[in-house]
Amino acid sequence: VGANGQRQAMFIERMPGLAEVILSNFHFEPKDAVMVFSASGLGAAVVEFARGARKRGLPVIAVTSVAQSKAGEVEEEVGARLLDEADVVIDLCTPVGDALCRLDGLPETPVGPGSTLAAVAVADAIKVRTAELLLAKGKLPPVITSVAEVGRRRSDELFEAAYREHARRAARSLAT
Known part of the structure; x- marks a missing residue:
């Protein structure tokens, strides 16, 4: 509503x-x-x-x-x-x-x-x-995992790893 x-x-x-x-805005690959x-x-x-x-x-x-x-x-x-x-x-x-x-x-x-x-x-x-x-x-796929599953420290580590991998892949696709 x-x-x-x-x-x-x-x-x-x-x-x-x-x-x-x-x-x-993007560079695409095959x-x-x-x-x-x-x-x-x-x-x-x-x-x-x-x-x-x-x-x-x-x-x-x-x-x-x-x-x-x-x-x-x-x-x-x-x-x-x-x-x-x-x-x-x-x-x-x-x-x-x-x-x-x-x-x-x-x-x-x-x-x-x-x-x-x-x-x-x-x-x-x-x-x-x-x-x-x-x-x-x-x-191993990059996964953002809940604090409830693995605790705060490990959740933060997994988030950062997934985020870095996403940023690396996104940078490859941006057109310059």
Whole structure:
């Protein structure tokens, strides 16, 4: 309930040309891929980002609500949906309109968007599977671990190691 910065997010998502500005900040290598998250998959920014990534030879994984995307209207200047520009589509399985709960006294406007929870579940499942695959290859994945699991000192050590590894990889990808 409430705007939660939605006006700004909707404005940015609909901004033609933004994706190319974002993509131009990075140097991509053949082993890279991109994941694009959007419940509707209809905004110019996400569709153009996927299109631009594919033009650079990158595989595109779209995480979107197929039902919501297909129910929505493709913007004429964009000409496609995110799922049309993706090599792999992961369906959030959320309903058209995204909201999950209908309340008495609020018949026209259901509440409780499901796409946020679904997207987090997808992202976390991918992290778990990635860790499994790395371990199967004998590689230790960088993991940020809770203080409750390993104590403050070890948690801080693991955080710093993961952060340094992330910074090293991010520096490689930044365009100069």
